[in-house]
Structures are given as C-alpha cells and as structure tokens.
Amino acid sequence: MKRVLVTGASGMLGSQLLLDAPVGCVVVGTDLRPDAPVHVPGVDLADPAAVRALFEAHGPFDAVLHCAAWTAVDLAEEKVAEARRANATACEVLASACARAGARLVAVSTDFVFDGSATSPYAHDAPTSPVSVYGLTKLEGEQAILRLHGGGSAIARTQWLYGPRGRHFPGTMLALAKDKKQLKVVDDQIGSPTSTLELSPALWDLARSRETGVFHAACEGEASWFEFACETFHLAGVAGLEVSPCTTAEFPRPARRPAYSTLDCSRLAKLRGKPMAHWRDALARYIKET
Numbered sequence: 110m111k112r113v114l115v116t117g118a119s120g121m122l123g124s125q126l127l128l129d130a131p132v133g134c135v136v137v138g139t140d141l142r143p144d145a146p147v148h149v150p151g152v153d154l155a156d157p158a159a160v161r162a163l164f165e166a167h168g169p170f171d172a173v174l175h176c177a178a179w180t181a182v183d184l185a186e187e188k189v190a191e192a193r194r195a196n197a198t199a200c201e202v203l204a205s206a207c208a209r210a211g212a213r214l215v216a217v218s219t220d221f222v223f224d225g226s227a228t229s230p231y232a233h234d235a236p237t238s239p240v241s242v243y244g245l246t247k248l249e250g251e252q253a254i255l256r257l258h259g260g261g262s263a264i265a266r267t268q269w270l271y272g273p274r275g276r277h278f279p280g281t282m283l284a285l286a287k288d289k290k291q292l293k294v295v296d297d298q299i300g301s302p303t304s305t306l307e308l309s310p311a312l313w314d315l316a317r318s319r320e321t322g323v324f325h326a327a328c329e330g331e332a333s334w335f336e337f338a339c340e341t342f343h344l345a346g347v348a349g350l351e352v353s354p355c356t357t358a359e360f361p362r363p364a365r366r367p368a369y370s371t372l373d374c375s376r377l378a379k380l381r382g383k384p385m386a387h388w389r390d391a392l393a394r395y396i397k398e399t
C-alpha cells in the first residue's frame with residue numbers, strides 16, 4: 110500500500126491510525142470540521158461531489174480506512190436524519206468512490222448492530238437486530254458497502270473504544286474520581302473494552318489483506334462497565350473512592366444499549382495469526398503510556 114485515505118482522522122480512532130501508518134505509506138487524513146487538524150479538513154463524506162473532488166485531488170488511494178461516523182449514540186435518537194447521513198449515506202458515497210477507483214475499503218462498525226440478547230460471543234455472521242438509531246444507521250452503512258463494493262471491502266465491527274485522544278469511558282471515570290467520593294457504575298451490560306492502541310494495528314492488517322466481508326475486532330475477554338471502571342481505578346492508583354454496581358434501569362438513557370455484546374473475533378485472529386490483547390492488558394498499557 111503506497112497511499113491510504115483515513116476518514117474521521119481527527120477522531121479517537123482515526124487519529125491513532127495516522128500515527129500507526131506503515132513505513133513508506135503516505136496517509137491522507139480527512140475530517141468534517143473545516144478546522145480539523147488533518148491533511149484535508151472540511152470534507153462531508155455524504156456529499157458525492159466533495160468525495161469525488163477529494164479522490165481527484167489527493168488520490169489515487171490503494172485503500173481507505175473509514176472511521177468517520179455520527180458517534181453520539183443518545184443524540185442519534187432525535188437527530189435521525191443527521192445520523193443516517195453520516196453513518197449510512199457517507200458509506201454509500203465512499204463505497205461507490207472506492208469501487209470506481211479500485212481502492213480497498215475497510216470500514217469500522219459497531220457491536221450496536223446486535224440487540225444484546227445473546228449469552229455467548231456474537232459470531233461475525235450472526236443475525237443483526239439493532240435496537241438504537243445509531244446501531245440501525247451503522248448497519249445500513251455496512252449493507253451499502255457490501256452491496257456497492259463487496260468484492261473490495263471489509264467491515265470491522267468493534268466496541269467500547271477508548272484511547273489516548275477523544276472522549277471515552279476511562280477518561281470520564283478518572284475525571285469523575287477527582288471530584289467524587291462515591292460512584293455508581295452499570296453492572297448489567299457486558300462487552301469488551303477495546304483500546305485504539307490495539308485496534309489500529311489490526312485495522313492496518315485488514316487494509317493490507319485481500320479478505321472481504323465482516324470481521325469482529327475487539328480486545329479479548331469481557332467485562333461489565335462496573336468491572337471496567339474498577340480496573341481503571343486500580344491501574345491508575347485511585348484511592349478513597351467508593352465504587353458500587355448499579356443496573357441499566359437505574360441509569361436511563363435515550364438510546365437502548367445491547368445488554369450483552371461481546372464479539373467473537375476468531376476470524377480476525379486467524380487472519381492476523383494472533384488475537385488482539387486481553388482488555389486488562391490493553392488497559393494496563395493505555396494507563397502506563399498516557
């Protein structure tokens with residue numbers, strides 16, 4: 110791969126992909142905001158003319174790593190059109206552009222395509238059934254990509270992301286720990302906390318491969334948000350804070366979340382010859398390095 114486009118390049122995941130670009134590969138980062146600190150700011154990927162101009166001026170690209178999305182899960186419940194534009198229409202436009210240009214497309218998706226009623230990890234080909242606008246529009250994006258560029262694309266579903274930049278759960282917990290003596294954290298949602306430091310190299314491997322279709326890409330093991338919080342406090346050396354478990358019902362949010370959404374990542378592990386790190390090891394690395 111000589112030239113790769115990364116979308117959502119100022120976001121939590123995209124910014125890590127820029128840092129992890131393989132030696133000798135020219136990476137062009139783009140994002141929506143006109144002042145985004147990327148190579149090509151101010152590009153709305155749902156606008157076909159803007160994407161055509163991006164490919165003409167900055168291509169040809171061997172691959173596109175697509176991280177741009179509407180990620181405000183609760184706000185998506187009221188801003189349905191905006192969420193669909195970012196999560197579904199942008200995938201359609203990008204998939205068509207990649208198909209025309211013969212570029213490989215690796216698009217990041219989510220565990221929210223599942224309803225969370227499973228009791229063991231979701232296989233990459235398990236039936237989908239989103240219970241939120243965010244999950245539904247991300248699934249529409251996946252489907253558009255597979256329809257328009259199925260022979261040249263891979264979908265990487267991930268979950269519970271955190272990393273050195275952006276807003277995320279461990280960051281919020283550590284900020285709350287500064288002011289509070291007591292904290293309640295949801296203990297009846299289970300998933301796999303996933304560090305962008307671990308996901309980014311996996312996505313680069315996917316970009317280099319020729320495999321197509323859906324992959325699950327998350328750290329190994331599973332936890333509740335409560336366990337994730339406790340491990341974060343333990344690793345960060347937070348003392349004097351009383352953390353107790355609570356239920357989802359005690360902490361109502363506009364968007365429904367899957368109760369259980371651990372992903373079976375064996376297809377990706379086979380492709381890479383190894384699984385991603387266990388979430389506890391990945392969190393320890395993150396706390397140590399940031």
Ligand SMILES: NC(=O)c1ccc[n+]([C@@H]2O[C@H](COP(=O)([O-])OP(=O)(O)OC[C@H]3O[C@@H](n4cnc5c(N)ncnc54)[C@H](OP(=O)(O)O)[C@@H]3O)[C@@H](O)[C@H]2O)c1
Nearest residue numbers: 117120121122141153154177178180195219267268269270
């Ligand atoms: N965060 C998680 O826990 C999580 C879990 C599972 C999957 N994912 C998926 O992982 C990917 C990366 O997530 P992230 O947390 O790194 O996201 P992020 O930090 O919110 O970054 C996404 C970026 O995409 C931009 N964007 C939105 N609409 C756009 C459009 N129409 N055209 C161009 N750019 C647009 C956003 O710009 P604005 O900020 O200006 O809107 C933002 O800079 C996404 O596909 C997300 O769905 C995330």
